[in-house]
Amino acid sequence: MSDCSEHEHPPHASSGIGIARRNAFDVVAFEQAVSDLLGACGIAPDVDHMGRTPQRVRELWQKRLLGGYDLDPASALGEGFADHRGDMVIVRGIAVHGVCPHHLVPFRGLAHVAYLPGGRLHGFGRIARLVDAIGHRFTYQEWMTRDIAEALMVHGKARGAACVVEAEQLCLLLGEDRRGDERVITQSFTGEFESSDQRRNEFLRTIGSVRRND
Secondary structure, eight states, X not given: OOXXXXXXXXXXXXXXXXXXXXSOOOHHHHHHHHHHHHHHTXXXXXXXXXXXXXXXXXXXXXXXXXXXXXXXXXXXXXXXXXXXXOOOEEEEEEEEEEEOTTTOOEEEEEEEEEEEOSSEEXXXXXXXXXXXXXXXXXXXXXXXXXXXXXXXHHTTXXXXXXXXXXXXXXHHHTSTTOOSOOOEEEEXXXXXXXXXXXXXXXXXXXXXXXXXXX
């Protein structure tokens, strides 16, 4: 589980992605909060090397760490195009990150995503953008993994979808007596991947054999 020692997650609302954002990102308030944080740490925010720190931190969080809030998963994936082929499509090694809601530190890793087309094919870059839209938020790795698979079913009209995420959880790596090489692996299977052992095993064998040959 993704939150080190306090992993008591509230139920995941199926209608939402990650932790909901009620209001728009407040640039002024965020930069002031970073200045206040520096002050609380005993650091003057206007000292050498840190004069633009509040701005830099705000840009990183607004544009990257939380950029998924400004991306709609359905729009990110797009409608694709009609095609009769139904063979499995796998996109391996998509860089992904999210922000732990408990400690406000990021986790990062790779997502391996597969879907069984249900009459439509989707661009590989579009699938990666879908992962960004879902992952770049306050979320848990477990939620992200499931949300990616479900989005391919709902928005991609897939017959089945699978997602495996392998990530470094910074809140875990910063814990006491950690070796520093812990990884968390989460899996989600929907549609035919959930009902068919053969489909699920084919996907896992494929990403496993490719990883071993790297």
